[in-house]
Amino acid sequence: MLRIGLLCIYLLAYPSAAALSSADMVLRGGTVYSMDAQGNRYSAIAIESDRIIAVGNDSDVALLIGETTKVIDLDGRVIFPGFIDTHIHTMDTLPLLNGVMLSPGQSADEVLAAIKQHAQTFPEQNPVLGSGFLARAFGIDGPTAAQLDSVVPDRPALIIDEGGHTAWANSLALRAANITAVTPDPVPGAHFFQRDELGNPTGWLVEGAAIDPVTDALGVVSEQTLRDRAPAFFNDMAAVGLTAAFDAGMIDTAELGMTVAQELAETNQLPLRLVGSLYVNKPKDLETAHARLSALRDTYNHELFSITTLKLSLDGTVEAKTAVTLDPYIAPEGHEAAPLLPDEQVFNAVYEAYSLGFDLHLHAIGDGAVRTALDAVEAGQQAHPTADVRATICHIEVVDAADIERFGDLGVVAQTTPTWFEYDEIAMEFLGAERFEQLYPLASIHRNGGRVTLGSDYPVSWIGKDALNPMFNIEMAVTRQRFGDPNYPVQARASERLSVDQAIRAHTVDAAWQLRMEDTIGTLEVGKKADLVVLAADPYVTKPHEIHKINVELTLSNGRLVYER
Numbered sequence: 001m002l003r004i005g006l007l008c009i010y011l012l013a014y015p016s017a018a019a020l021s022s023a024d025m026v027l028r029g030g031t032v033y034s035m036d037a038q039g040n041r042y043s044a045i046a047i048e049s050d051r052i053i054a055v056g057n058d059s060d061v062a063l064l065i066g067e068t069t070k071v072i073d074l075d076g077r078v079i080f081p082g083f084i085d086t087h088i089h090t091m092d093t094l095p096l097l098n099g100v101m102l103s104p105g106q107s108a109d110e111v112l113a114a115i116k117q118h119a120q121t122f123p124e125q126n127p128v129l130g131s132g133f134l135a136r137a138f139g140i141d142g143p144t145a146a147q148l149d150s151v152v153p154d155r156p157a158l159i160i161d162e163g164g165h166t167a168w169a170n171s172l173a174l175r176a177a178n179i180t181a182v183t184p185d186p187v188p189g190a191h192f193f194q195r196d197e198l199g200n201p202t203g204w205l206v207e208g209a210a211i212d213p214v215t216d217a218l219g220v221v222s223e224q225t226l227r228d229r230a231p232a233f234f235n236d237m238a239a240v241g242l243t244a245a246f247d248a249g250m251i252d253t254a255e256l257g258m259t260v261a262q263e264l265a266e267t268n269q270l271p272l273r274l275v276g277s278l279y280v281n282k283p284k285d286l287e288t289a290h291a292r293l294s295a296l297r298d299t300y301n302h303e304l305f306s307i308t309t310l311k312l313s314l315d316g317t318v319e320a321k322t323a324v325t326l327d328p329y330i331a332p333e334g335h336e337a338a339p340l341l342p343d344e345q346v347f348n349a350v351y352e353a354y355s356l357g358f359d360l361h362l363h364a365i366g367d368g369a370v371r372t373a374l375d376a377v378e379a380g381q382q383a384h385p386t387a388d389v390r391a392t393i394c395h396i397e398v399v400d401a402a403d404i405e406r407f408g409d410l411g412v413v414a415q416t417t418p419t420w421f422e423y424d425e426i427a428m429e430f431l432g433a434e435r436f437e438q439l440y441p442l443a444s445i446h447r448n449g450g451r452v453t454l455g456s457d458y459p460v461s462w463i464g465k466d467a468l469n470p471m472f473n474i475e476m477a478v479t480r481q482r483f484g485d486p487n488y489p490v491q492a493r494a495s496e497r498l499s500v501d502q503a504i505r506a507h508t509v510d511a512a513w514q515l516r517m518e519d520t521i522g523t524l525e526v527g528k529k530a531d532l533v534v535l536a537a538d539p540y541v542t543k544p545h546e547i548h549k550i551n552v553e554l555t556l557s558n559g560r561l562v563y564e565r
Contacts, residue, residue, distance in 0.1 A: 104162045145202060167211045394416070419463050466548070
């Protein structure tokens with residue numbers, strides 16, 4: 001009966017076929033986790049061109065093996081749907097790839113020493129770029145240009161913080177951008193230049209509109225850089241099992257980045273599916289956002305690369321003191337962050353998105369920003385009850401208990417990055433113990449009917465390049481501890497840990513729903529696209545703190561073998 005059923009499925013999927021043709025590829029002798037609603041498992045899978053034509057046991061799928069079929073014996077290895085990164089910045093990573101990679105765990109002295117060593121090792125790099133440091137390591141007011149001058153005195157330097165919402169410039173970089181005491185803050189209170197008592201910029205640039213003049217003046221983004229580095233970076237993504245991703249904003253690279261991604265897609269050199277967005281974090285840019293997104297959606301609509309979504313940044317980060325909270329910060333005492341986009345404009349922008357049918361991706365880290373995002377989505381839904389719009393709130397670092405059920409009630413996706421789930425001493429210091437207990441309530445959102453998805457937010461990373469690897473995200477969603485360390489403090493609360501199955505679904509089937517691709521990818525079913533990953537070990541039976549060690553053996557994207565270990 002199983003064989004008859006399998007043949008029927010194949011013929012229904014390909015009604016023009018007079019008889020069974022040979023598969024292009026068969027993988028057999030392992031465990032195939034379909035991740036479908038029933039949790040079906042098989043031992044073999046067959047692929048023709050870019051689609052799955054059969055799943056079943058080895059003997060059933062053997063019917064599709066012909067003379068030209070590539071047969072891969074799994075030898076007990078496991079297959080999952082290809083992993084999906086639901087929040088990454090692909091093109092914006094490229095200019096930083098050859099810069100100094102820092103760590104939030106480094107002290108101020110260690111950061112300075114690493115930058116000095118990098119600058120001396122690469123004297124040809126001008127400007128000196130880097131990323132990943134923790135601004136708090138330099139004190140409550142952040143780092144200064146003078147400190148950076150002490151290690152890079154001979155050329156401009158710009159170092160992006162671990163959250164991507166502040167940057168550190170030396171004096172030559174400030175001079176190149178003509179930023180002085182008389183330069184007005186781009187958006188006072190939200191996007192600004194940190195200043196000393198005399199009003200002079202200190203070198204710490206807070207939020208995007210304050211960073212942009214420096215990146216522009218230094219020519220950080222170039223067409224040649226993007227073209228040279230994009231193929232290798234996308235191949236690195238394929239090597240960790242990623243077959244699709246949501247780009248949450250080509251902020252610095254903008255349409256130049258989109259153009260390069262489109263060219264890679266059209267020449268079949270893009271080894272994964274990339275869904276992009278129009279990023280907005282400044283009030284003035286909202287005036288034309290919907291018209292721009294409409295044009296971008298028409299221009300970039302390739303199967304492998306498309307622009308579909310309006311990305312709004314409502315606030316910044318806790319460590320930059322720009323996360324919007326319901327109550328003031330504990331430290332600095334009484335501090336209240338200003339929203340990057342005023343609430344009224346957010347409501348209007350979301351309302352318009354519902355009227356036009358644009359999907360939404362809303363950056364909200366503080367509980368105040370999360371509340372605003374949920375309120376705006378609820379208002380948009382009430383005003384347009386028949387609109388087909390999918391809304392995601394990303395990061396959700398602090399969520400008030402009263403808002404947890406609303407994710408499920410409103411059908412809003414809760415998206416975040418578990419590789420950040422190391423014990424967050426900064427959140428404890430700035431927000432206090434009560435809000436510390438409200439960090440990343442993934443299991444509670446899931447229990448209350450919400451859909452949870454996971455992504456890397458690369459290059460925003462607490463763990464370096466390993467953050468690209470979904471196995472690290474899956475492990476840390478399950479443990480809420482530093483990867484590989486069962487003795488590390490648990491990021492509150494332990495009850496918010498996901499199961500292994502929930503974490504994998506957050507990187508596959510639920511992630512596909514966020515990207516509006518659930519009918520195409522996300523599960524291994526007949527008729528769907530052949531996006532899959534072969535793992536060396538089964539995460540379901542691996543010790544939780546060893547999941548990150550599981551190697552990707554093979555990645556297929558759209559039926560193409562894009563990585564083989």
